Amino acid sequence: MDVDGVLTDGGVWWGPNGEEWKRFCFADIMGVSLAQRAGLQLALISGESSPLVDRYAEKMHIRHVVKGCRDKATAVRDFATSVGVDLSEICYMGDDINDLPAMQIAGYCAAPSNAVREVLARVDFIAKGLGGNGAVRELMDAILAARGLHALEVISRA
Secondary structure, three states: OOOOOOOEOOOOEEOOOOOEEOOEOHHHHHHHHHHHHOOOOOEEEOOOOOHHHHHHHHHHOOOEEEOOOOOHHHHHHHHHHHHOOOHHHOEEEOOOHHHHHHHHHOOEEEEOOOOOHHHHOOOOEEOOOOOOOOHHHHHHHHHHHHOOOOHHHHHHHO
């Protein structure tokens, strides 16, 4: 999945000393955790090179991270190869036009409700939530449900 606009609300705060802050949603954090507990492999593919992406990946134990990415389709292909799945088994969530090449090759694609019009017109799943405000959790719950799982079942197995 993309990071800014999907896991975050797309905003960035710059402090007076050059620090950069991004806001992540705990509902989305739980959705990522549930997906991992259910055995899904996750990747973060970001056009930005922010160290906050690394921090999020470390906290969430996400091993597949591509930052500063200008070719998200190649990043998705590389991820599929590294985890040994076909592109048809990949779900990609993005919110802006730079995500479209990855969405075109993924078997299933999703977006938060506030994604740009061009993305919303091409996705299989539109979350009711906004980016950084539960959209990822909605997608993860839908994927689990499609596998016959419920979040309570997944959490109780851990």
